[in-house]
Amino acid sequence: MPASRRGPISPRDRVDPAGSTPDTPLFPGLSSTKRDRACSAPSGANQQPWRFVAVEDPAVKKRIREAAEAEEREFYSHRASDEWLDALRPLGTDAEKPFLETAPWLIAIFVERFGTGPDGKKQKRYYPDESVGISTGLLIASLHLAGLATLTHTPSPMKFLNDILGRPRDLERPFLLLVVGHPAPGCTVPDITRLPPSTTVMYMRA
Numbered sequence: 001m002p003a004s005r006r007g008p009i010s011p012r013d014r015v016d017p018a019g020s021t022p023d024t025p026l027f028p029g030l031s032s033t034k035r036d037r038a039c040s041a042p043s044g045a046n047q048q049p050w051r052f053v054a055v056e057d058p059a060v061k062k063r064i065r066e067a068a069e070a071e072e073r074e075f076y077s078h079r080a081s082d083e084w085l086d087a088l089r090p091l092g093t094d095a096e097k098p099f100l101e102t103a104p105w106l107i108a109i110f111v112e113r114f115g116t117g118p119d120g121k122k123q124k125r126y127y128p129d130e131s132v133g134i135s136t137g138l139l140i141a142s143l144h145l146a147g148l149a150t151l152t153h154t155p156s157p158m159k160f161l162n163d164i165l166g167r168p169r170d171l172e173r174p175f176l177l178l179v180v181g182h183p184a185p186g187c188t189v190p191d192i193t194r195l196p197p198s199t200t201v202m203y204m205r206a
């Protein structure tokens, strides 16, 4: 593989934040570099099982919000265990998801679990979740370097995304919904921290 294909993410990839506003269309500013970086991820048997559906259409975003909020209402009122709700409480989330309509872009990410062979038969994909996770991480890193904010959203279950976005239910499973845009003026976020690296990174040196 050429060394440059998955090259380092550099400050050259940044868009000019002064030129972007909450209304700035995302993808023209984003450039194909970011998309191509996500699509350069390593994948099991190089099967590239990621599918990104970038949604700007307000009517489609509205349908996604309505379906997601219906699932989230079930989740917060019945489906989630008390333990799960306790874990979420410090983050202050609830079933209301207005950002699904106000954010300029939603990127629905699907895992292709099966492809279709030349004979029309289903073909299994190998390590699809791992591959799509890596690819999504590269996309998120690229978007952040471009000065954009992202929210990883996982309404559960998410099968409604197949229906709204016309993705085949028997071949693809929704992985997550990435909300992309600029932070709203005056918005606040929970004051949370990360574990110290000594907890999550181990070294075995000679």
Ligand SMILES: Cc1cc2nc3c(=O)[nH]c(=O)nc-3n(C[C@H](O)[C@H](O)[C@H](O)COP(=O)(O)O)c2cc1C
Pocket: 091, 093, 151, 152, 153, 154, 155, 176, 192
């Ligand atoms: C797989 C995954 C699923 C998540 N699902 C949701 C979600 O459904 N709703 C939400 O508000 N945040 C969701 N998050 C965001 C996390 O709560 C958030 O990343 C974490 O609290 C750290 O906050 P930060 O990303 O703002 O630093 C999810 C994150 C991941 C990685």
